[in-house]
Amino acid sequence: MLQVNNIDVYYGNIHALKGVSLEVNEGEIVTLIGANGAGKTTLLKTLSGLLKPKHGTILYNMQQIGGKPAQGIVKNGIVHVPEGRRVFANMSVEENLELGAFLRKDRDGIKKDLNRVYEMFPILNERRKQLAGTLSGGEQQMLAIGRGLMSKPKLLLLDEPSMGLAPIIVQQIFEIIQTINQEGTTILLVEQNAHMALSIADRAYVIETGRIVLSGSAKELQESEQVKAAYLGGV
Ligand code: ATP
Numbered sequence: 369m370l371q372v373n374n375i376d377v378y379y380g381n382i383h384a385l386k387g388v389s390l391e392v393n394e395g396e397i398v399t400l401i402g403a404n405g406a407g408k409t410t411l412l413k414t415l416s417g418l419l420k421p422k423h424g425t426i427l428y429n430m431q432q433i434g435g436k437p438a439q440g441i442v443k444n445g446i447v448h449v450p451e452g453r454r455v456f457a458n459m460s461v462e463e464n465l466e467l468g469a470f471l472r473k474d475r476d477g478i479k480k481d482l483n484r485v486y487e488m489f490p491i492l493n494e495r496r497k498q499l500a501g502t503l504s505g506g507e508q509q510m511l512a513i514g515r516g517l518m519s520k521p522k523l524l525l526l527d528e529p530s531m532g533l534a535p536i537i538v539q540q541i542f543e544i545i546q547t548i549n550q551e552g553t554t555i556l557l558v559e560q561n562a563h564m565a566l567s568i569a570d571r572a573y574v575i576e577t578g579r580i581v582l583s584g585s586a587k588e589l590q591e592s593e594q595v596k597a598a599y600l601g602g603v
Contacts, residue, residue: 375424399565402575408558416448445522457501468518485514506537562599
């Protein structure tokens with residue numbers, strides 16, 4: 369479904385991604401784990417068209433999308449849920465969700481997806497008129513994911529959904545990520561929380577200072593001494 373081949377991405381002189389290659393097959397949950405500043409967000413921004421790779425190709429369903437405008441990429445089904453749950457604080461929960469559908473014209477489909485989001489996140493249904501800025505951190509993360517779902521993703525890019533949340537909320541969010549995947553959406557999950565990410569992923573990549581240094585099945589990485597020492601707290 370997605371093939372990233374040898375991309376280099378720069379911010380001015382800063383070489384943030386160095387020859388990164390990875391692939392995501394339809395139906396998978398793939399996770400990219402790495403420390404702060406490793407380049408995870410940069411990769412997602414490049415996939416969703418916010419940054420242009422200087423070299424290399426990005427193929428989505430065999431079409432080259434590297435450097436193409438972000439709006440077209442969303443229309444084709446690649447939807448990015450950014451880090452830090454960027455919800456519109458002064459708009460209601462429901463208005464935020466409706467914004468996720470702003471490129472769609474299929475009213476019936478939009479209504480159906482809105483109901484599905486409320487089923488998946490009953491707390492959002494209870495708070496549909498509440499201003500998004502007054503939600504708890506976990507609720508805002510749920511809203512950010514719900515808004516992503518309203519764009520009808522085929523490939524959902526999730527940037528650190530566990531960030532700053534209590535373990536029980538992280539658990540809930542990861543269960544929902546699995547449900548979304550089981551319902552047919554392919555997922556690329558970027559995480560610092562390697563333990564949780566590897567527990568739900570099929571395959572994984574490890575990124576360090578802009579380079580992919582390891583890859584394999586999630587199980588192989590969970591058992592790797594290098595991953596245990598660096599990302600799983602030595603357990
Ligand atoms: P984090 O979890 O902290 O967000 P990350 O793995 O997502 O980390 P990136 O945000 O992709 O890391 O950053 C990769 C590198 O690019 C870092 O060295 C960072 O300082 C640099 N970088 C990111 N954004 C910019 C920017 N707008 N201008 C210049 N350098 C940037």
